[in-house]
Amino acid sequence: MSIKESFTGWVHDAQDRICKALESADGRAGFREDSWERDGDGGGGRSRVIEKGKIFEKGGVNTSVVHGELPELIRKRFGVTQGWFYACGISLVLHPESPMIPTVHANFRYFELYEKEDGDPVDAWFGGGADLTPYYLFEEDARHFHQIYKTACDRFHPELYPRFKIECDRYFHNKHRGESRGIGGIFFDYLRSGQEQNLEFWHDMTTACGDAFLSSYLPLVERRKNELWGDEERYFQELRRGRYVEFNLIHDRGTLFGLKTGGRIESILMSLPPRVRWDYNDHPEPDTRQAVLLDVLKNPRDWV
DSSP, X not given: OOHHHHHHXXXXXXXXXXXXXXXXXXXXXXXXXXXXXOTTXXXXXXXXXXXXXXXXXXXXXXXXXXXXXXXXXXXHHHTXXXXXXXXXXXXXXXXXXXXXXXXXXXXXXXXXXXXXXXXXXXXEEEEEEEEEEOSSOOHHHHHHHHHHHHHHHHTTOTTHHHHHHHHHHHHSEETXXXXXXXXXXXXXXXXXXXXXXXXXXHHHHHHHXXXXXXXXXXXXXXXXXXXXXXXXXXXXXXXXXXXXXXXXXXXXXXXXXXXXXXXXXXXXXXXXXXXXXXXXXXXOOTTSHHHHHHHHHHSOOOOO
C-alpha cells in the first residue's frame, strides 16, 4: 500500500473514531454529515458538523481528498509554472458553549505534487498539529494538553516536540494584535523525505499525533463541564472568539488553500464560532482572570 493510500485510509478512520467519541462526550447532539464533490471531478470530502449540544455549541470534523491542476496562486507559492496535486487530510474545530472549556483545533494532512497529470510525485510532505484556545486559563489543563503531544512526539525523537511547539507559537499568532490565538500545542509542515527522515517516518509520526487527539482534549472537557459561569464569562469568551475569527480569516494558510482550490465554502468556514463579538478598545481589568490569560497570550510559556 502506498503512503497516499495508507494516510487517506487513516484520515477516514480517524474521522469516524473522533466523531463517535465526541458524540458520547456531548451526550445530546450528534454529527450531521454532508458529502461534497469538488468542481471539475477533483475529489471531495465528508463534512460532519455538531451544533447546539449539551457540551459543544458548534464543531466540525471534516475530511477531504482533493486533486487536480494547481491554481495559479498556489503555483506562484510553490514556484512552479505548472503542476498537479493530491491533498488529503482531516481538520477539526470544537467550540464548547461553556467558557470554562477551551476551544480546540487539530489538522493532519498529506500533499503530493506532480509535474504532469497522472505522473509520479516530484514532491510530497506531511503537515498538521493541534492547538488549544482557552478563555479562562487552568494551568493543569495546559500542561496535560502539551504533555500528551510531547509523549506522542518523543516516541519518534526527543527533539520533535520542542521544535513543533515553537513552530506552533509562531504560526498561531495574530501579528496585528501582538498576541497568540491560544496557548499553542504543536505545529509542523513540509515534512519531506531527506537527510533527516524518510516519508514513512513522517507518516507514522503524523498519524500518532492524530491518534493522540482524544486523550489530549476529552479529559479537559470532563474536568471543566461542571464549572460555573455566567454573563461575564460568556461576554469575555465572545470577545476572544473574535480574535479566533481574525486569525482564521487573515493568517491561516489552510483557509487560503481551501478557498483558492475550489474547496467547499461551508466546510472551510465551519471553523468559525456561532456567537462572537468585537467591542471597541476593550481591555480586561488588571489582576483579573481575563488579564492573566491575556498576559500568557502575549508571552507564550513552556508548559512541559
